[in-house]
Amino acid sequence: MSDLRREAHLIKTGMVELDTVLGGGLPPDRVYLVHGTPGSGKTTLSLQFLLEGVRNGEKVLYVTLSETRDELAAVAHSHGMNLEGVEIFELLPEERDLDPEHQYTMFQPSEVELNITTKEILDIVDRLKPRRVIIDSLSEIKLLAQNALRFRRQVLALKQYFSGRACTVLFLDDKTSAGEDALQLESIAHGVISLEQLSPEYGAERRRLRITKLRGQKYRGGYHDFTIVKGGLTVFPRIVANEHAFPREGALVKSGVASMDAMLGGGLRSGTSVLLLGPAGVGKSSLSIQYAVEAARRGEASVLFTFDERKETMLERADGLNMPLREFIDSGLIDVRAIDPAELSPGEFAHRVRQAVEGNGQGSVRVVVIDSLNGYLNAMPEERFLTAQLHELLTYLGHLGVVTFLVVAQHGLLGQAMKTSIDTSYLADTVILFRYFEAKGEVRQLVSVLKKRNGQHERTIREFSLGGEGISIGKPLTDFQGVLTGTPVFQGPGDLLIVRDE
Numbered sequence: 001m002s003d004l005r006r007e008a009h010l011i012k013t014g015m016v017e018l019d020t021v022l023g024g025g026l027p028p029d030r031v032y033l034v035h036g037t038p039g040s041g042k043t044t045l046s047l048q049f050l051l052e053g054v055r056n057g058e059k060v061l062y063v064t065l066s067e068t069r070d071e072l073a074a075v076a077h078s079h080g081m082n083l084e085g086v087e088i089f090e091l092l093p094e095e096r097d098l099d100p101e102h103q104y105t106m107f108q109p110s111e112v113e114l115n116i117t118t119k120e121i122l123d124i125v126d127r128l129k130p131r132r133v134i135i136d137s138l139s140e141i142k143l144l145a146q147n148a149l150r151f152r153r154q155v156l157a158l159k160q161y162f163s164g165r166a167c168t169v170l171f172l173d174d175k176t177s178a179g180e181d182a183l184q185l186e187s188i189a190h191g192v193i194s195l196e197q198l199s200p201e202y203g204a205e206r207r208r209l210r211i212t213k214l215r216g217q218k219y220r221g222g223y224h225d226f227t228i229v230k231g232g233l234t235v236f237p238r239i240v241a242n243e244h245a246f247p248r249e250g251a252l253v254k255s256g257v258a259s260m261d262a263m264l265g266g267g268l269r270s271g272t273s274v275l276l277l278g279p280a281g282v283g284k285s286s287l288s289i290q291y292a293v294e295a296a297r298r299g300e301a302s303v304l305f306t307f308d309e310r311k312e313t314m315l316e317r318a319d320g321l322n323m324p325l326r327e328f329i330d331s332g333l334i335d336v337r338a339i340d341p342a343e344l345s346p347g348e349f350a351h352r353v354r355q356a357v358e359g360n361g362q363g364s365v366r367v368v369v370i371d372s373l374n375g376y377l378n379a380m381p382e383e384r385f386l387t388a389q390l391h392e393l394l395t396y397l398g399h400l401g402v403v404t405f406l407v408v409a410q411h412g413l414l415g416q417a418m419k420t421s422i423d424t425s426y427l428a429d430t431v432i433l434f435r436y437f438e439a440k441g442e443v444r445q446l447v448s449v450l451k452k453r454n455g456q457h458e459r460t461i462r463e464f465s466l467g468g469e470g471i472s473i474g475k476p477l478t479d480f481q482g483v484l485t486g487t488p489v490f491q492g493p494g495d496l497l498i499v500r501d502e
Contacts, residue, residue: 009027009028010022010024010025010026010027010028011025011026011027011028011132011168012025012052012056013025013026013045013048013049013052014048014049014051014052014055014232015045015048015232015233015234015235017226017234017235017236017237018045018209018233018235020220020235020237021209021211021219021220021224021235021237022211022214022217022219022220023214023217023218023219023220024217026168026191027190027191027215027216027217028168029163029165029166029167029168030168030169030190030191031158031159031162031163031169031171031188031189031190032168032169032170032171032189032190032191032192032193033138033170033171033173033185033186033188033189033191033192033193034046034170034171034172034173034192034193034195035172035173035174035175035185035192035193035194035195036174036175036194036195036196036197037174037175037195037196037197038174039197040195040196040197040207041195041197041207041226041228041233042136042137042172042174042195043067043072043075043136043172044075044079044228044232044233045193045195045232045233046062046134046136046170046172047062047072047075047076047079047081047083047086047232048081048232048233049132049134049170050062050086050132050134051081051082051083051085051086053131053132054084054085054086058130058131058132059087059128059129059130059131059132060085060086060087060130060131060132060133061086061087061089061124061125061128061130061132061133061134062086062087062088062089062133062134062136063089063091063121063124063133063134063135063136064088064089064090064091064092064136065091065092065117065135065136065137065140065141066092066136066137066139066140067136068090068092069088069090072088078230079230079231079232080230080231081231081232087128087130089120089121089124091117091120091121117141117144118154118157118158121135121158122161125161125162125165125167129165129167130167131166131167131168132167132168132169132170133162133167133168133169133170134169134170134172135158135169135170135171135172136172137171137172137173137174138155138171138172138173138185139173139174141154141155148184152184152188155171155185155188156188158171159188159189171185171189173185186212186213189213190214190215191211191213191214191215191217192211192212192213192214193209193210193211193212194209194210194211194212195207195208195209196208196209196210196223202342203341203342203343204342204343206225206345207225207226207227207228207345208223208224208225208226208345208347209223209224209226209235210222210223210224220237220238220240222238223238223347224236224237224238224347225345225346225347225348225351226347227344227345227348236345236347236348236350236351237351238347238392239350239354239389239392239393239396240392241392241393241395241396241398241399242395244396244399244400251269251270252266252267252268252269252270253267253268253269253270253291253295253366253367253403254267254294255267255268255287255290255291255294256290256293256294256297257290257470257471257472257473259462259472259473259474260287260447260471260473262458263447263448263449263457263458263460263462263473264430264449264452264457264458265452265455265456265457265458266455268291268403268430269403269429269454269455270366270401270402270403271397271398271399271400271401271402271403272398272403272404272429272430272453272454273394273397273398273403273404273405273406273427273428273429273430274403274404274405274406274428274429274430274431274432275406275408275424275425275427275428275430275431275432276288276405276406276407276408276432276434277408277410277425277431277432277433277434278409278410278433278434278435279409279410279411279434279435279436280409282434282435282436282445282464283434283445283447283464283466283471284371284372284407284408284409284434285309285314285317285371285372285407286317286321286466286471287432287471288304288369288371288405288407289304289314289317289318289323289325289369290323290470290471291367291369291403291405292304292325292328292334292367292369293318293323293324293325293328293334295333295366295367296328296331296333296334299333300333300364300365300366300367301332301333301334301335301364301365301366301367302333302334302335302365302366302367302368302369303334303335303336303337303353303356303357303365303367303368303369304334304335304336304337304368304369304371305337305339305349305352305353305368305369305370305371306336306337306338306339306369306371307339307341307370307371307372307374307375307376308371308372308374308375309371310338311336311338314336315329320468321466321467321468321470321471322468322469322470323470335356337352337356339352339375339376341375341376346386346389347389349376350389350392350393353368353393353397354396356368357397357400357402358400364400364401365400365402366401366402366403367402367403367404367405368397368402368403368404368405369404369405369407370404370405370406370407371405371407372406372407372408372409373390373406373407373408373424374408374409387424387427390424390427391427394427394428406424406427406428408424425451428451429451429452429453429454430449430451430452430453430457431449431450431451431452432447432448432449432450433447433448433449433450434446434447434464435448435483435484435486436486437483437484437485437486437487437488438486438487438488439488444463444465445463445464445465445466446461446462446463446464446477446483446484447461447462447463447464447473448460448461448462448484458476460476460477460478461476461477461483461484462474462475462476462477463475463477479491
């Protein structure tokens with residue numbers, strides 16, 4: 001069966017991104033396990049799954065053994081969901097069960113209540129004949145079973161029963177089962193969706209999911225971040241850069257500053273990444289904005305993600321450098337997005353970048369700026385493998401022909417003892433170094449291209465300055481030794497002169 005025909009037969013979950021992770025959706029008429037700790041999003045995911053069935057004209061059933069109808073309605077209301085068309089069947093202990101006269105004395109409760117509960121579930125399914133069913137939750141059935149063997153047999157019996165009823169079933173579990181019990185549950189189900197909720201030391205909670213099993217279908221492995229917002233779960237599939245690889249011509253991208261382009265051997269190759277490295281305030285962000293403005297002059301779109309600077313501050317700085325940033329923002333060619341990294345996960349940020357690049361209404365985005373990488377990395381110190389995720393993001397953007405600028409602030413101001421919290425220079429195709437140095441009682445700036453993988457570049461050190469006319473690059477500082485130390489030694493008749501570009 002072709003991929004398109006196979007996908008057409010899959011059950012959609014009501015979440016496009018989750019369907020992407022699943023490889024198109026869930027194979028129909030199977031039993032699946034959705035497990036996660038309380039608050040991880042199981043109920044919300046289940047409601048979205050059922051409402052997708054309602055939209056398709058299917059009969060759907062929510063069997064609840066733990067939450068009341070009112071509680072489910074409250075969850076749905078908080079997301080703006082309308083549960084009309086969703087049949088809710090409550091199997092909850094009644095008030096009279098608290099009366100000792102109605103409690104069992106000669107038989108174990110499990111011997112009676114489990115059979116009654118199971119029979120009522122089967123009866124309602126036989127009567128409604130739904131296409132989608134939620135059983136919430138297996139933890140209650142386990143308590144009634146009281147031992148692992150009877151619990152497994154009961155779940156197997158339910159699975160066998162549903163296998164001939166042409167309905168897709170989600171069993172919910174709150175991960176109270178551990179060890180062998182948990183493995184047995186996973187072995188019974190056709191597929192397993194695992195939800196997690198993490199609590200970092202600072203910032204909002206983080207949620208992620210993983211498909212730990214899905215028989216007979218290729219899915220996207222690994223962890224995928226997701227959030228719960230008004231409307232339900234929003235999943236951010238992990239980017240796999242090779243899925244977007246295709247031949248693309250590598251055109252040169254100019255800065256609009258002739259001396260800067262000369263230092264880079266004529267310009268930057270499209271589809272490459274650029275690391276702007278130096279101390280705070282030296283001009284890294286200004287140069288990245290210059291590239292975005294120059295792209296806008298060519299009619300190409302750019303997106304700037306700023307972690308450390310408010311949009312108003314960026315606009316004021318651009319005005320002071322005579323850069324028409326406001327004009328191009330108003331025209332839609334430049335999109336500036338302020339990011340609060342304490343409120344989002346790496347997966348969500350990568351998803352926002354992807355949406356911005358693929359969904360720009362003005363045309364293809366050619367420049368992306370991440371300013372700064374320090375804000376991104378430092379706000380999420382507990383996240384592991386951030387550099388691996390960043391590498392995948394840069395590779396993906398490279399396949400789309402985007403030039404990506406990574407602004408990284410180094411600790412310190414003067415001298416060679418400059419360091420960063422994490423080494424990202426190996427990720428970038430081009431590394432542009434900025435430094436302060438002292439000359440004639442002034443603190444000045446310099447720029448040098450340390451690395452360029454795809455082409456020749458100047459190895460000189462030039463003075464770099466910012467003023468009312470924008471960015472200026474001076475002549476190579478050939479008459480000075482030790483400029484990068486911050487205190488150069490004069491060794492010739494020259495002087496530190498600025499030669500402005502015409």
